[in-house]
Amino acid sequence: MTFDVAAVRADFPILHRSVRGGSPLIYLDSGATAQKPLPVLDAERDFYTQHNAAAHRGAHLLGEEATDAYEDARARVAAFIGADPGEIVFTRNATEAANLVAYSISNASVAGPGPGGRRAGVPAAGQLAIGPGDEVLITELEHHANLVPWQQLCERTGATLRWFGVTGEGRVDLSEIGTLVSERTKIVAVTHQSNVTGAMPPVEQIAAAAHAVGALVVLDGAQSVPHHPVDVMRTGADFLFFSGHKMLAPTGVGVLWGRRELLAAMPPFITGGSMIEVVRMEGTTFLPPPQRFEAGVPAVAQAVGLAAACDYLDAVGMANVAAHEEMLTARALDALSEIPGVRILGPLTTRDRGGAVSFTVDEIHPHDVGQVLDELGIAVRTGHHCAWPLHRALGVQASTRASFYLYNTADEVDALADGIRTAQKFFGGA
Amino acid sequence: MQLESMYQEIILDHYRHPHHRGLREPFDAAVHHVNPTCGDEITLRVTLKDAGGEPAVADVSYEALGCSISQASVSVLADMVIGRPVSEAMEISAAFVELMHSRGATEPDEDVLGDAVAFAGVAKYPARIKCALLGWMAWKDATAQALAADAVTQAPGDSDWERT
Numbered sequence: 001m002t003f004d005v006a007a008v009r010a011d012f013p014i015l016h017r018s019v020r021g022g023s024p025l026i027y028l029d030s031g032a033t034a035q036k037p038l039p040v041l042d043a044e045r046d047f048y049t050q051h052n053a054a055a056h057r058g059a060h061l062l063g064e065e066a067t068d069a070y071e072d073a074r075a076r077v078a079a080f081i082g083a084d085p086g087e088i089v090f091t092r093n094a095t096e097a098a099n100l101v102a103y104s105i106s107n108a109s110v111a112g113p114g115p116g117g118r119r120a121g122v123p124a125a126g127q128l129a130i131g132p133g134d135e136v137l138i139t140e141l142e143h144h145a146n147l148v149p150w151q152q153l154c155e156r157t158g159a160t161l162r163w164f165g166v167t168g169e170g171r172v173d174l175s176e177i178g179t180l181v182s183e184r185t186k187i188v189a190v191t192h193q194s195n196v197t198g199a200m201p202p203v204e205q206i207a208a209a210a211h212a213v214g215a216l217v218v219l220d221g222a223q224s225v226p227h228h229p230v231d232v233m234r235t236g237a238d239f240l241f242f243s244g245h246k247m248l249a250p251t252g253v254g255v256l257w258g259r260r261e262l263l264a265a266m267p268p269f270i271t272g273g274s275m276i277e278v279v280r281m282e283g284t285t286f287l288p289p290p291q292r293f294e295a296g297v298p299a300v301a302q303a304v305g306l307a308a309a310c311d312y313l314d315a316v317g318m319a320n321v322a323a324h325e326e327m328l329t330a331r332a333l334d335a336l337s338e339i340p341g342v343r344i345l346g347p348l349t350t351r352d353r354g355g356a357v358s359f360t361v362d363e364i365h366p367h368d369v370g371q372v373l374d375e376l377g378i379a380v381r382t383g384h385h386c387a388w389p390l391h392r393a394l395g396v397q398a399s400t401r402a403s404f405y406l407y408n409t410a411d412e413v414d415a416l417a418d419g420i421r422t423a424q425k426f427f428g429g430a
Numbered sequence: 431m432q433l434e435s436m437y438q439e440i441i442l443d444h445y446r447h448p449h450h451r452g453l454r455e456p457f458d459a460a461v462h463h464v465n466p467t468c469g470d471e472i473t474l475r476v477t478l479k480d481a482g483g484e485p486a487v488a489d490v491s492y493e494a495l496g497c498s499i500s501q502a503s504v505s506v507l508a509d510m511v512i513g514r515p516v517s518e519a520m521e522i523s524a525a526f527v528e529l530m531h532s533r534g535a536t537e538p539d540e541d542v543l544g545d546a547v548a549f550a551g552v553a554k555y556p557a558r559i560k561c562a563l564l565g566w567m568a569w570k571d572a573t574a575q576a577l578a579a580d581a582v583t584q585a586p587g588d589s590d591w592e593r594t
Binding site: 366375 | 467469496
């Protein structure tokens with residue numbers, strides 16, 4: 001199928017509204033959240049208007065339909081990344097998924113004596129325990145969502161946090177991999193694609209090194225799954241997580257994929273209804289995964305929307321999405337490189353690189369750059385993009401980020417470059 | 431473009447040529463404030479003095495990293511409060527905070543706010559209000575600390591602002 005950006009844009013009503021001063025909207029902030037196409041909105045509305053009920057409860061027809069819709073959504077998401085539906089846990093977002101893994105491991109670590117510890121309610125939990133002397137390895141490029149949960153896990157358990165540094169080009173510096181990955185390493189958590197520099201680390205290589213010492217590999221797919229074809233079995237990861245709202249789906253639904261035997265051994269994170277097997281006043285046993293990790297009435301309509309987003313993206317073709325974004329990214333890298341005073345934080349070619357283009361403009365604070373662009377109808381992100389240590393490592397306080405998706409056009413990239421020049425004129429003058 | 435309504439000439443002037451910048455000794459209290467959404471930060475010191483029995487602002491000195499709005503705002507703040515009684519400076523600060531939260535709906539009182547009225551346009555952009563307030567919140571915090579520290583070191587009943 002050939003890719004037609006005009007046809008894609010017709011499916012996104014918001015792209016046709018105007019913003020400040022009547023300018024057409026140029027939305028270059030999909031790294032923060034993506035816009036939603038009509039088929040996704042229709043699917044969510046259809047669920048609410050025809051099938052709404054609490055999933056996994058109720059002895060009535062709507063309850064059955066809602067349960068089917070939810071479980072069908074799970075299967076659809078599984079197919080999108082080449083996984084088994086039983087290995088897909090719906091969460092609130094990517095951040096919650098990362099916390100789920102981190103808290104489950106710390107729950108396993110405090111679950112009392114012996115394998116599994118009776119308090120964990122899961123026979124095999126003890127094998128996941130970590131403590132003093134153990135190490136959790138991350139990278140300096142991480143979004144706070146794949147950084148703070150591990151930092152906190154280490155604080156709770158006494159394990160030590162270590163990290164790969166960042167190269168001047170904004171990639172993971174693997175030069176120390178031989179010493180950083182050791183027998184002490186229990187968890188390696190790494191981004192699949194930086195939300196700031198766009199760098200895509202060689203995760204297969206990192207996973208192989210981690211597995212050689214028996215460590216678990218957690219992959220942050222928040223910026224990769226929406227933008228590239230991802231076959232989870234080929235990544236080498238033990239866990240992969242991502243958010244629905246960054247891939248055309250509604251807010252409020254995210255995904256954790258985990259290897260079946262690991263999920264089976266993990267104690268729960270959030271507890272309550274829907275996730276129990278038997279509850280007595282003296283103690284509780286839990287359902288198998290994925291239900292063990294889905295306490296409370298789930299976000300069914302949002303999951304249905306996510307399934308529709310998977311349908312939409314697959315109909316366009318993820319290879320087409322990736323190719324289109326690579327074209328836009330290359331154009332942006334070229335256009336911005338030509339502007340004196342602009343520094344791109346990240347690789348200057350599209351090799352192993354996604355479509356987040358962060359940059360600084362000499363003598364103009366990112367907030368002020370963003371304000372001028374906003375005045376021109378161009379929506380970008382400014383600040384540290386939830387990656388403060390990365391900015392510090394790159395020697396900048398903050399940056400402006402343009403990020404692309406399947407609905408962006410080459411003209412919009414050119415407008416970004418013109419907008420940066422306008423900002424330079426505005427702040428450079430007199 | 432509407433940009434000029436936010437970036438008034440006064441603001442750009444203060445941004446390009448900030449007043450009272452730098453960290454000076456001595457000082458009575460110092461604070462470090464951060465805007466967590468963008469990483470902007472400011473270190474601000476306050477020195478108080480006695481002015482006829484009530485505390486007054488002797489100096490405000492600062493180092494700040496941030497956008498034009500936050501930089502200009504603290505520069506204007508220093509201009510406005512240095513030399514004034516703390517009570518009067520607090521009134522200006524309260525008026526400025528009110529202006530920032532007005533969403534552009536209230537007409538600022540130039541008699542109270544002086545050059546700070548130039549920030550009225552910023553109030554229309556919710557994302558930038560914290561930028562404009564960064565320095566003012568730091569000043570308020572530092573001044574409160576300086577007053578509290580002074581109250582602790584003074585004997586009970588000793589209400590004057592004589593300093594040794």
